[in-house]
Amino acid sequence: MKSFLSLIFLLFFIIFGASLAWRARPIMKKNETYNSFFPKEKFLARISSDVPDWMIGQLEADFKDTGRLTVDRIQKVYDTIANRVPEQSCCHYRILNNQLYKYSARKGAVASRDTLAEKALKTLLCQISVPDLDFILIPMDGIPEKHMPPDFYLMERIEEQVPILGQAKLKEPKTRSVVLIPSLICLSESWYEMAGEILSINGSIPWKEKKGGAFWRGGTSDVPVNEKNNPLFLRTPRWNLCALAQRAPEYVNARFYTADSPMLFATAEQEHLLSSFISKLDHLKYKYLPDLDGHMCSSPGLLWRLLSDSLTLKQESDQVQWFHAAISPYVHYLPLANEMNDVIEKVKWAEAHEKETRHMIENANKFVSNHLMYEDCYRYLYLVLQKYSTYQDIDFKELKTQTNKDPHWINIHYRKRAEFYQMLRRKVGLR
DSSP, X not given: XXXXXXHHHHHHHHHHHHHHHHHHSOOOOGGGSSTTTOOHHHHHHHHHSOOOHHHHHHHHHHTTTOOOBOHHHHHHHHHHHHTTSOGGGSEEEEEETTEEEXXXXXXXXXXXXXXXXXXXXXXXXXXXXXXXXXXXEEOSSSBSOTTSOXXXXXXXXXXXXXXXXXXXEEOTTSOOSXXXXXXXXXXXXXXXXXXXXXXXXXXXXXXXXXXXEEEEEEOSTTSOGGGTTSGGGGGSHHHHHXXXXXXXXXXXXXEESOOSSHHHHHHHHHTTOBOOOOOHHHHXXXXXXXXXXSSSSOSSHHHHHHHSSSEEEEEOOSEEOXXXXXXXXXXXXXXXXXXXXXXXXXXXXXXXXXXXXXXXXXXXXXXXXXXXXXXXXXXXXXXXXXXXXTTBOOOHHHHHHHHHXXXXXXXXXTHHHHHHHHHHHHHTTOO
C-alpha cells in the first residue's frame, strides 16, 4: 500500500512538474508577432543595402539634440510623463539579450495581450539582433495629440530631456526630442495586407475610365476630443470638404462614413454628409484622392494613396511622419490648402495638366515601392533603435542584473511565460 501511494505521489509530482515546465517554457504565441507573414528575405535584403540619404537625414534631424543617455535620466523622464498621462499612453521598454521587457507600475502585473508596439518590437527581434536598449515609446497617434497639453512629454530643463519614440509629431520647433518611427499600423498586418490589395487593383481601371473629381470617405477624427460639443467642428477641414461636395458635386465627392460621437453623427446626417463604407477598389475608380489629417496625420491612408494609380491630393499640415520630408508637392502629390478652400482649383489644374498628373502618380508609386513597403518600415524601425543605442552610456551587465531582480520589469518577449510567473507569484502570496 505504501509503495502504491509513493507511486501515485511520484506520478502526480511528475505530471505537475511537467505541467509547470510546459507552461513556463519560453513559447511565443502566434498572435504575439507578425512572423506568420513577415517578408524576412526582403527585410534582410533592405538591411544589407545602402541606407537612402533621406533616411540618414531624418535620423540626424530627430537625434540632433540628443546627449548621453543614462538609466537615471531615462527613468526620471518616464516617471515625469507617466504622472501626466494615462498608464498606456507612455511605455518604458528595455531590450536585453534581444528580448523585450516592459516596466509596470504594479509589480509583476502582466497585460493579457500585446499592444501594436509590442508585437512590432517582438517581430523585429525575431528577425535580427538589436543592441541592448533602454527607451521610452509613446503610442499615441502623434505627439502631442490635439487634446493633450503641448508640453506633456517635456522636462522643465532641456538638458534632462531624452528622446521619445513616437509615430508622428508637430513640425519643429513645436516639438523637440521626438524621434519618429513608422506608424504602428504600418508595422502591423494592416499595411502589409493593404499594400497587397492596392497593388492587385492598380492597372485594372484604365485612367480614361476613372471618374473625375476629388473622392474622399472617412470619419470626423480631426475634431479635438474636448471640442466635440462645440460648433467649431463645423469648420474643420474634413467638414469643409464634405460641405463643399454639397455645393460642387461635379468637382468633389466627399462624405463621412463614421463619426466620433452621436452628436457629430446626428449633425452629419442632418446635413446629408453621411455615406456607407467604401472599399479601396471603389476609391480607385476616381482620379483624385485627397488625404486629410485625423487625430494626427493620416497613416496608412497616405501610403496607400501614394501607392495607388490615382493622384494623391495631400493636405498641407504642421504634422509629420518619418517619411514626409522625402516627398514633395508637384513631384509625388498635389498639395491642398489645410482648410480645403482650393480643392476645386486643384482639381481643375489636374484636369488641365494630365501629363504632370500622371508623372506625379508614377513618382509616388516608385517611391513607396522602393522605400515605404512593409519591410522598409521595419528597416527604419531597426535604424532608429540602432542609432539610439549609440547615445547610451549604460552598463548593461549591471542593468540586466537589476532588471531581473526588479518585479516592476517583466519579460514580455514571451508573454506566455510572463503570465505563468504572474500566476505563480499570486499562488505564493507575493505582491
